[in-house]
Structure formats: C-alpha cells, structure tokens
Amino acid sequence: MTGTETSPGAPPALWPAPLAPGAVDATVTVPGSKSVTNRGLVLAALASEPGWLRRPLRSRDTLLMAEALRALGVGIEETVSSMSSGSAGAGGSGEAWRIIPAGLRGPATVDVGNAGTVMRFLPPVAALADGPIRFDGDPRSHERPLHGVIDALRVLGVRIDDDGRGALPMTVHGAGAVYGGPVSIDASSSSQFVSALLLSGPRFNQGVEVRHVGSALPSLPHIRMTVDMLRAAGAKVDSPESGGEPDVWRVTPSALLGRDLVVEPDLSNAAPFLAAALVTGGRVTIPDWPEHTTQPGDALREIFTAMGGSCALTDAGLTFTGTGRITGIDTDLHEVGELTPVIAAVAALADSPSVLRGIAHLRLHETDRLAALAKEINDLGGEVSETEDGLRIRPRPLHGGVFHTYEDHRLATAAAVLGLVVDGVQVENVATTGKTLPDFPGLWTGMLGQAATPTAAARG
Numbered sequence: 001m002t003g004t005e006t007s008p009g010a011p012p013a014l015w016p017a018p019l020a021p022g023a024v025d026a027t028v029t030v031p032g033s034k035s036v037t038n039r040g041l042v043l044a045a046l047a048s049e050p051g052w053l054r055r056p057l058r059s060r061d062t063l064l065m066a067e068a069l070r071a072l073g074v075g076i077e078e079t080v081s082s083m084s085s086g087s088a089g090a091g092g093s094g095e096a097w098r099i100i101p102a103g104l105r106g107p108a109t110v111d112v113g114n115a116g117t118v119m120r121f122l123p124p125v126a127a128l129a130d131g132p133i134r135f136d137g138d139p140r141s142h143e144r145p146l147h148g149v150i151d152a153l154r155v156l157g158v159r160i161d162d163d164g165r166g167a168l169p170m171t172v173h174g175a176g177a178v179y180g181g182p183v184s185i186d187a188s189s190s191s192q193f194v195s196a197l198l199l200s201g202p203r204f205n206q207g208v209e210v211r212h213v214g215s216a217l218p219s220l221p222h223i224r225m226t227v228d229m230l231r232a233a234g235a236k237v238d239s240p241e242s243g244g245e246p247d248v249w250r251v252t253p254s255a256l257l258g259r260d261l262v263v264e265p266d267l268s269n270a271a272p273f274l275a276a277a278l279v280t281g282g283r284v285t286i287p288d289w290p291e292h293t294t295q296p297g298d299a300l301r302e303i304f305t306a307m308g309g310s311c312a313l314t315d316a317g318l319t320f321t322g323t324g325r326i327t328g329i330d331t332d333l334h335e336v337g338e339l340t341p342v343i344a345a346v347a348a349l350a351d352s353p354s355v356l357r358g359i360a361h362l363r364l365h366e367t368d369r370l371a372a373l374a375k376e377i378n379d380l381g382g383e384v385s386e387t388e389d390g391l392r393i394r395p396r397p398l399h400g401g402v403f404h405t406y407e408d409h410r411l412a413t414a415a416a417v418l419g420l421v422v423d424g425v426q427v428e429n430v431a432t433t434g435k436t437l438p439d440f441p442g443l444w445t446g447m448l449g450q451a452a453t454p455t456a457a458a459r460g
C-alpha cells in the first residue's frame with residue numbers, strides 16, 4: 001500500500017492536498033501519453049511485423065489495453081531498454097514494450113475498465129479476430145456512448161450481441177475478417193468513434209470510409225493523432241485536412257509496418273503541473289515537450305498564457321512561468337475538452353470570471369464533468385454554474401473541505417491545484433489518478449519539494 005490506495009470495501013481515502021510552501025520552481029518529468037500509447041499498441045498489434053513502443057505510459061488505461069490485446073493473442077514483452085537518451089526520464093524509465101502481432105482469436109474477455117480508448121478502439125480489432133470477444137468494464141463504462149462503434153460495425157457486417165442500448169456489456173463475434181467500406185456515424189458525443197474505425201481500417205478488406213453526420217465533432221486533435229499515426233505506420237489515409245471532404249476520412253486497405261516509436265510525454269497530464277506555476281507565481285519545466293505534436297495538451301501554452309503566465313520552449317523543455325496573478329478566460333474548449341477540469345480549477349482562483357464553452361460532451365466522460373466540477377468547487381465556496389455547453393466560473397474566496405472525485409483522474413488533479421493555495425482541501429480517492437498518471441501524489445510532492453521560493457504570505 002502506498003497510502004493512496006484503498007482496500008476493497010473500505011471508504012475511499014482522503015488525501016490532504018499539500019499547500020504550496022511558496023512559488024514552485026521545479027522540473028517535472030511527465031509520463032508518456034495515454035492516447036499515443038494506446039494507439040501505438042493497437043497499430044502495432046495490427047501490423048505485419050513486430051514493433052517497439054518506448055517510454056510507454058504504464059497506467060490503468062494502458063495496462064488494460066495491453067492485457068486485452070494479449071487476450072486476443074498478441075505478444076507484448078515488457079523490457080527495460082538500453083536507450084541512452086539524455087532525457088530517458090520522459091517515460092519514467094528506459095522502459096520499452098516489444099509488440100509481436102499474431103493471428104487474433106477468441107474466445108476472449110476484455111475488461112475495458114473506464115477507458116474510452118479501450119472500449120472504443122478494440123471492438124473493430126475484435127471483429128478481425130476469430131471467435132467471440134466479450135467486452136465489459138466498470139459500471140460507468142455501461143453509461144458511456146458506444147453506439148457509433150456498434151452501429152458502424154454492424155453496417156460493415158459484424159455480428160454484435162448487446163442488450164439493445166448500444167452500450168456495454170456486449171459480445172463481438174469476430175469472423176476473422178471485416179469486409180469494410182463506407183459508413184456514416186454521429187460522432188458528436190466522442191471523437192473516439194472515428195478514431196476506432198480508422199485505426200483498424202487498413203485491415204478491413206475494402207478499407208473504410210467514415211463520414212461523420214451530426215453536430216460538431218469534439219477533440220479533433222485526437223483524430224489528427226490517429227491519422228498521423230496511421231500514416232507513420234504506412235497506411236494511406238485521406239482526411240479533411242489533406243484536401244478531402246469535410247467530416248470524411250478514407251483508409252485504404254494495406255499492411256501496417258512495425259514501428260519503433262518513442263511515446264511523447266502526456267501533455268494533458270502536464271496541465272496540473274503547469275497550473276502550479278500559474279497559481280503560485282512560480283516556474284515549472286516539463287522536459288521533452290515536443291516541438292510539433294497532435295496532442296491537445298499543447299494548447300495549454302496558449303490557454304495558460306492568456307490566463308496570465310508566459311512560456312518558453314527550449315532544449316530543457318517547456319518552461320511555464322506565472323506571476324501569481326490569474327486572469328479569467330472566455331474560451332471554447334471543444335477541441336481540447338480533456339483539459340477542462342484543471343482549467344476550471346485555475347479559473348476558480350482567477351481575479352475575473354471565466355466562461356468555458358463547447359464542452360457539453362464532457363457530461364459523458366469518466367463522470368459528468370460539468371456537474372462534478374460545479375458541485376465540488378461550489379462546496380469549497382466557489383460560484384460555478386453549468387451552461388448548456390459548459391461552465392461559468394465566478395471566482396470567490398475558497399475554503400477547505402472534501403473534494404469528491406467520482407473515479408475521475410482529472411477531477412483529482414484539478415483538486416490538487418486548488419489545494420496548492422486553499423488550505424484544507426482533502427481529495428477523495430486520489431488513487432484514481434492511476435487511470436493515466438502513475439504516482440501522481442509522488443510527482444506532486446516531488447514538485448513541491450524542489451526549491452520552492454517562499455512567497456510574502458508564506459514568509460509571514
């Protein structure tokens with residue numbers, strides 16, 4: 001037990017979020033990207049030759065993905081690589097996974113936990129397997145939308161037994177091949193529907209053409225990530241950005257190459273650490289911040305700069321510097337929704353109101369994030385209200401109290417940000433951060449332990 005875990009049946013532990021002793025001044029090595037690791041695993045499993053994932057994220061979501069692929073017959077060997085890059089810390093170690101594709105087969109059972117990437121990316125992979133694959137997961141996984149994937153696979157000729165709600169649990173009856181072809185889906189509730197069909201598309205006999213019909217698609221950078229990673233694995237993809245029709249993606253049938261891929265740090269998980277610089281008027285450096293990336297977390301540079309900080313990308317990584325003054329923001333987070341919880345926490349500490357727009361789909365994430373953020377910040381004395389598509393945040397003096405996290409990793413990291421400057425914030429079940437960020441409490445206290453400059457207040 002690390003002190004942040006709970007024993008089965010016990011009430012979730014309360015983690016006293018540490019107050020910042022002053023302005024933080026730290027370098028924080030953020031573990032690998034969940035989204036890149038899980039796409040890398042799927043593409044490597046579908047490849048025609050073995051591949052490597054270096055500095056993979058080792059967290060609940062990625063271990064569930066690896067376990068599921070193993071259950072389908074894929075070989076995944078975990079090794080410690082001898083890569084001697086000066087910044088070998090980006091994955092927490094020189095860890096590397098060797099992925100050895102094999103004939104996919106059932107019967108098998110897949111536990112998706114509450115991982116959107118597992119519950120959406122793997123059913124098309126299961127359809128390529130020989131035999132029935134049963135999918136189930138945490139209670140919340142039964143509520144998260146999956147209809148886009150289920151309906152599309154049925155149109156493409158795949159047999160799926162579910163309970164008629166278009167959600168988990170379900171069984172995909174893999175027939176060893178998928179004919180493929182054109183399909184229309186409404187992916188306005190999750191971009192992962194599109195990514196899921198594209199990732200397996202090269203292995204469908206006819207490839208796949210995915211047409212989104214419905215209101216605006218969220219999280220477009222994540223679809224770009226899918227397209228980029230497919231192309232890097234040798235697939236031919238037509239996308240709206242490459243001159244194709246709006247909202248239409250086409251993947252040509254082809255073999256996929258085994259890659260040697262170094263996973264970037266998870267820039268969305270950098271959010272609480274950068275926020276620490278902003279709210280304490282300090283400085284945080286994240287090594288290995290990529291110069292070019294499809295990760296939505298890259299938008300933090302612009303968003304947090306607009307909220308009062310400044311940043312510089314150098315050989316040392318991204319250094320973000322705060323002044324201690326935080327300005328409210330009126331912004332559309334539709335493309336970068338997963339950044340919302342930490343941005344909302346920072347906004348609650350600002351000196352002017354904020355409006356966060358374009359994020360109605362967050363009601364269907366790990367929890368209803370809009371309701372949860374409003375309730376928990378308000379319970380600490382805040383004034384947050386839900387709008388039709390987001391949050392309106394009026395900063396108020398906050399006080400300590402229990403911050404419930406609803407098994408949502410990003411609620412827990414948002415609470416830790418508030419706790420830096422609000423005395424007595426107790427984070428319920430901080431271990432839930434393990435969904436995408438191993439040992440968050442250790443990284444957090446490690447950041448605070450590095451040469452914090454006492455502020456005037458802390459000096460008394």
Ligand SMILES: O=C(O)C1=C[C@@H](OP(=O)(O)O)[C@@H](O)[C@H](O)C1
Nearest residue numbers: 035189190191192218219222338
């Ligand atoms: O494809 C991905 O890796 C992700 C896409 C997004 O999902 P939605 O489009 O469902 O918001 C994002 O919120 C999630 O954290 C990761």
Ligand SMILES: C=C(OP(=O)(O)O)C(=O)O
Nearest residue numbers: 114115116117338365366
């Ligand atoms: C929405 C998220 O995750 P998932 O991949 O489970 O959809 C998230 O990490 O913010």
